[in-house]
Amino acid sequence: MTPFLVSDKWYDIRDLGNLSREILEAADRILPFGVVYVLAALIGFVASFLLFVLPSQLIVGVYGERRIIGRMQSRLGPNRVGPFGLLQPIADAIKLIQKEALTPTRADRAVMYIAPIIFVMPAVLLWAVIPFGENMVIADIPVSLMYFLAVSSLPVIATFMAGWSANNKYSLFGAMRIVSMAISYESPLVLALLGAVVMTGTISLSGMVAWADEFNIWMVFVQPLALVIYFICVSAELNRTPVDIAEAESEIVAGYLTEYSGMKWGLFYGMDIGYALAASGFAATVFLGGWTFFGLEQWVPGWLIFIAKTHLFYFLFIWTRGTLPRLRADQLMAFAWKFLLPLGVFNLLIVSTERMLWSEQDYAKGLIYVFALVNIILSVALVYAWARFNGYRPERTPTRPRLVKQAGGYIPVGERS
């Protein structure tokens, strides 16, 4: 479906695909194929970097991660460098790059240097398959969802390397925790995404956006439970606060980052935001309809809609980070295996049955709205029922202490005074 307002002219900046296509076609006439090919990838990367990653890093890095959290914590946040403190990440980068990167004498130096590099690579690679707009994807491969899942599990190895190589006990704790957490949360994550795949019948991210465009509904309404599971699992994989047991600054000083300093630390820190952004972009593509917005994309550039959705989702990360305490390691594992995984299986059963019924009806458009309604109600009921099954009893936790008038000895529970 071609937006009627977007022209095919290269200067129409609402569709950046035009621009790159013009450049590539011009280059194709004079240059050999290999050069054009490299040029295409470079344009994709540079365009996405300039358009999306860099401003997002600046805006999210400052405004999301620090100013909004500062607002939540009733303080100001960075506001000195540049207008409204917008240039703070650049100042941080300059500071970090000239700091000394300490490496303990007893640490494994080589592994310690390699770990941040391995950590950063997947963060860049993840952007290859996320469609920013129509035709605006660096590598439009048909198995992009699997690619995303595969690449996004790589940083765990880097963090384990970082924790193990430092020869520090706190780092060791962090490394051990992140490995166990990663293997626990991978299964529910994949299971949740399987629900979306069953519904759309494709594992290409562009295909998913096309599906949302075709049926005029976002996956989040059809698969609310999948989004919840995805969000929790991705928070765990990314070490975001409610589940950041690998860093856990109040318990194991800084976890696997304890021995890192200078730019090596900066890479870990900066790419944390990069990963969270990539995960938000992925969620926006799969669950929130990507660059489409019920026809609005004909008036507004698609990549702007995509960025807005990504940042909306990223706000969820910030919000949980600013609000929630941290779970303990064993509780976290129990939560993954006993709560999220069964819910994921339930979700899969429901969605596959619906999909079969739907295909019987020849993919009638109206039926999907019925499914959405049913699924939303079912998800709430399922979550509540499964929580009760797992021992969720809020009424048994009194949140106010007992009050007594007279000092004296021990007063057993249940005895009034």
Next chain:
Amino acid sequence: MTRELTGSEAAALAEALVPGSVDRTTETACYLKPDRLVETLRALRDDPDANLVHLTNLCGVDYWDHFEVVYHIQSFEKNHLACFKVEAWGRENPEVPSVTPVFHGAWMQECEAYDLFGIRFAGHPNLYRILLWEGYPGWPLRKDFLAMPGGLQPGLGEFAGVAPRQEPPVKVIE
């Protein structure tokens, strides 16, 4: 209002439970015999009438010729506070029995009294210098601390008898 038991009232409570445990009484405190101390306090803790369950305060006092260890013990249900004392004679190695088997809360307070006064508590499971370091010369809260051999002398700058700082056992990889 908490009733602070006078020495004779506390002595009466103690005598009733463990005869022969009281040494003497004053207006505010009741002096117990060191060898009957643990037994008496245990009896006072378990007896419902005395009900002295909460060892509120334990501290040592230096009276030049002898040391006193003061126990303030509180009852929750009867709401009275009794003050018991034990004397330890001799400056070289004063010793009183530890009440840690009776009151777990005495554990740290006895460590502190040992650390600052040098009063040994016999039967304490782990008596160590809790605030100062092991090997600190002298007992700071004794009245003659500054005059003690090896104590802090003006102009010395560092405590005598402290082992010189050693290089860390780390080898530098060049």
Next chain:
Amino acid sequence: MTGIIKSEPFVINIGPQHPSTHGVFRIKATVDGEKVIDAEMVMGYLHRSMEKLAEERTYTQNIPFTDRTDYLSSMSNNLGYCLAVEKLAGIEVPPRGNAIRVIMAELQRLASHCMAIGAFANDTGAWQTPVMWAFREREKILDIFEVTSGARLTCNYMRIGGVAFDLRPEFEPMVRRILRDFPPFLDEMEGLLSGNEIFIARTRGVGVLTPEMATNASLSGPMLRGSGIAWDIRKADPYCGYEQYDFDIPIGYNGDSYDRFIVRLEEMRQSLKIIQQALDGLPGGPFRTEVPLALRPPKGEAYARIESPRGELGYYLVSDEGPSPYRFHIRPPSFINLSALKEMTVGGTVADAIVVLGSIDIVVGEIDR
């Protein structure tokens, strides 16, 4: 499951320079994986020998020392010391002085519990938000202290026989504003933490103290009340006219970290009630009885205690009719509350140990003195 896989226990130092030990306090924990199998406390990094110093100074000169023990509740420390000297020397305090002392002590309790709750939430992993909210409210109380005594943290406001200065005219509107602003803040904190499933999961059943254990380990304050023992010096042994005020003792259910937390939260509500009553019925008249500067109390000894935010703060003074105390002993609540730390931490995880330490609410200046 256990015993199949071989594992080596190792020693890990939590502290002295650790984000969650609230100062230079150290737990030397032996861990087997994540499980703590032995914990040893190491303290004394901040030892300044206050008790020895106090033996060289007059009774009035000692008041600033008490500020520096528990620097988060200096008013309460001043008060406890002054009460002990007054008991020793038999000095009566005029009613206005008593009322001002009560207001100050309760404001200090609010400020100190703000800190305790915020830091505790930080220890459970709530990333800075509760602690910043608590600091925001605490600042307002410290402003009142600044107006009244000239200092924010180490106030040095109580004097033997009363308080140092009379209240300023700005004082009452400021306290009224606290009374108005504080309950919404407490509701906010309850909404953020008390009903939070993650917070409950982290603190419920962690560091459980049975009432027998709590009594036997000489604990006091919220630690004791969290275990279900209704014991509050303000009720049991009223000082400064606490018997005139109507308030309740909050007690917990089963003595875990969560109970200590909700007890502290409720104590703040009760403190507001007391401040309200004391402010409404603030008597006129002198705020201090004049005592000689070089006070020489009669020979004897006195043990006076107050309910400080952290528990029972006692001062044991021995006088030999000299101008300075013969023996000056502080019964520091957070030092003695640590008695049960080992029992509470061993068997839990490292993360639990941090939560338990946070629920004790230690102040290292008071532990080491």
Next chain:
Amino acid sequence: MLYEYGHIGILVIIALIFPLGAVVTSWALQFARIRPKFRPDVVRDDIYECGLRTEGPSLVQFNFRYYYIALLFVLLDVEIIFLFPWAMVFDTVGWVGYGKGLLFIATFVVGGIYAWRKRALEWRL
């Protein structure tokens, strides 16, 4: 079609250059006279343990009890990956294929229940 993967290959190179550049620049800056050159120091270059010297070795046989969970993870993840092709071909397999898929899921549900009953999912410390 396939040359899209080549784009990823070029991205890999970019992704390598980016962190390498940062690390190498920060390392090389010590030779420029922008900041003082740091000299090795025994205490400063020691590993951090709350300001104290580490006791004993750090890299020990760590007891984290995720042996069972690792096994379960391998089994489950492989099973779930096999479900992806099934999810892609819903139109062609019909109810029979759907039933077979459910059977496949049922096996790992049964396995999961067994593991749960055997308390393999619990992190007893």
